Amino acid sequence: MKLLCLEVVLGGLLLTASAVAYSGELYRWVDEGGRVHFGDRPPVDTKAKDISGNLTPINAVGSTEKRQPLNTVRVSRNVDEEYQARQLREAQEKQQEMDKACSKARSNLKILQGRVAFFDNNGNEVRRTERERQQMAAKLQRQINDYCS
Secondary structure, three states: OHHHHHHHHHHHHHHHHHHHHHHOOOEEEEOOOOOEEEEOOOOOOOOOEEOHHHOOOOOOOOOOOOOOOOOHHHHHHHHHHHHHHHHHHHHHHHHHHHHHHHHHHHHHHHHHOOOOOEEOOOOOEEOOOHHHHHHHHHHHHHHHHHHOO
16 A cells, blocks of 8 residues: 555556646755655745756657647637638627617607607606707707717
8 A cells, every 4th residue: 555655656656747847947955854855946944956858758659750830820720710700790799789679769850850759668648848859859869970870
């Protein structure tokens, strides 16, 4: 059982050491109790040895051929193209919503410019003066001018 635990700990250290070797510096030191430690930062109170250059990756292929880089450019282009396509779709949807709103506003303005009766939510007629109707029509006209082409 102790042997299994020791193997697991050593395996973990080796994996950690290989991962840390790729990400930066790796230090080795021995504490007062004689235990060996590894870390990416040296301890403050103990002298540590930089062993970053001494490690080689465990899972590296031993061939001398130059490795082909991952096809990240193609993936990046696909992501950019998808993003641009989504932005275009959203802009088109927004434009369609604006067109519908502008059409509705023009229809309402046409109604306001003629004889009109106003009703509340209960169906009761609400009295408006001619001046209020003209102000409502002018406000709607300004909104159409500002937001519709």
